[in-house]
Amino acid sequence: MSLSTSAAPAGPDMRTQTVRDGRAARRVSAWLFAMCALAALMVIVGGATRLTDSGLSITEWKPVTGAIPPLSEAQWLEEFEKYRQIPEYQIVNRGMSLDEFKTIYWWEWGHRFLGRLIGVAFLVPLAVFAATGAIGRALALKLFGIFLLGGAQGALGWYMVASGLSERVDVSQYRLAAHFGLAVVLLAAMFWLALDLRRAAAGRDGAEASPPRRDLFWGALALAAGVYLQMILGAFVAGLRAGRTYNTWPLMDGRFFPEAYFDGAPGFSDLFESIAAVQFNHRLGAYLLTAGAVWFWLAARRTAVEPRARALLVGVLAQAALGVWTLLAATPIALGLAHQAGALIVFMLALYVVHGLTMSMSITNGSSSS
Template identity: 55%
Template sequence: MSSPLETSRTDTRPIAIWLLGVAALVALMVVVGGLTRLTGSGLSITEWKPVTGSIPPLSAEMWQEEFDKYRQIPQYQLVNKGMSLDEFKTIYWWEWGHRFLGRLIGLAFFVPFVWFLATGRLRGRLAWVCAGLFVLGGMQGFMGWYMVASGLTERVSVSQYRLAAHLGLAFLIFAALVWVALDILRGTADEIHRRWVGWTGGLVLLVYVQIVLGAFVAGLDAGMIYNTWPLMDGAFIPDGIYTVPAAAFEQHLTVQFNHRMVAYLIAILTVIFCWRVVAAGADRLQRRAAMWFATAISVQILIGIWTLVAVVPVWLGGLHQFGAVIVLGVAMVQLHIAVHGTPDAGRTQALARA
């Protein structure tokens, strides 16, 4: 009798494709969110209406009403005072698009989820895992509003802490979607590469930490200053770092310094890891994964340096954020290979039937 967890790839491949499609939408959401922040648009919609908010203003009166609401918050009064209605419409459409994409992702997940359940393709442990992913998506929607709310009363921008939580959860959802899809497509039978789990798991963790640190840089606009490389304020290790409480999260100098140093640490560990993989005679799949990861890291660091010295133009900032998605995605593939090796299709165990 077959194991209750066994299923064929034919049965579950559409589920994997669906999850990867949602992951691609989450990646797009991350980039659009970054561009929304870089264009100063994130506070243009001052209310959270999960359902009715999907309809934009449809008349001159409705546009004026939205503009009047925006003119009541500190960002308008202290930063954008005198903004025209047409200028407001530009930032409004960025934020509306960001929120609309979030709603679209919810539908893109929920409708196929219900259909797969109804047709019996999604069941057992995999069904519960997917339900958990849906709950995380709902939490992300709430976290987005919680972040926006921090900039509506006393601040002219959102809290960097809430921004980091919002972005960190988005990347966590993306990583989970990719991992579950890989479990389905590749299976989980073999464990031939477990010797590399520590290295690959550590690199995934560092990449995630670096992404969160990048959110603090973004939240404080810390990339707009100290725009030289490799020196920072005239030194590799500048004076004045860690001189105030909570400097790692609130001091511009320290926040940017941390982001630089973790990037260097990831680069060094990646070189060591690749050398060890080659020297140990690891198989072709593991070597290829390591090289792809090293390439992604190298390109992302170069884009990061370019973004910094160019003083964060909007398009480069968006590209750098997209690069972070690619790095994490490649890192998750590398970790999956390390944990599960190359499962034999005839012995594949997926997550699902019970």
């Protein structure tokens, strides 16, 4: 994904220039960083809809006309009547007042509206950058691919919601994990390209000042993959509301390995459908990531990568502590959202480390071949 500008050192990338000059690279990278912030906000608002039980309040998917909320009492009553037909209302929320319905409706409407806003905020500047020649064809195609993936993310979100409208009182935890996972992939793609462009505009950074060690690169890559996997495990915890049970630490119901890990006869599905299993898996993932972050920091000492390794370690330790606090408090909304935001920060830190090492290895390989 390396990018170049006219101000960058001459090399193979200059033949496939992807940005017009350093100024264009700075503008496009700033826009992408802003899109990352919006995408992160979208993920957090999605977490809020989950924690407030708002996700099923809108029972139809109208990508265009759905941007307009109910504007009259009659329209509100019509939306409420649709909600009253689904199992969540009939089994969980029977007797809910119209005002209570409006509260959960606004959470879900805000989540969907933010998704539409992100689509516009992405497509319009992309069209301007492409039309003015600020970006080359290669980068434009990558960015347009991200836009299309964002549209698929919206469709996947509806596929998730649809799972809770007929035979369940909640959405499928599998579809929730897929929806969340794709959102994180989109965020990562924009963040990586933004880092590429920032480097193209500013030149080499400190992580590239000394020859890279391949063990550090592979270690950082493993940590980034581990953080992503841990986030997916967290989505299963959210999907089963497993954070509101076994609210003790470090033991679960007085045991390190919970007795209820397998629900009946052991089976593979228990890993994702047993409350005890998904919470234990998430705890175990946190322990492994903490150990990995400590190892990486120790291995990176006295190298140019150490500042990034230290930041990643601090992020992992803070997130682990926040996770324990959230668990002991039985996942109140504020702590639940803070924990989700912390996960995004840790993942971005891990990608930042990998990106620096990737650029360093690219430079070294280019120098050896020249």
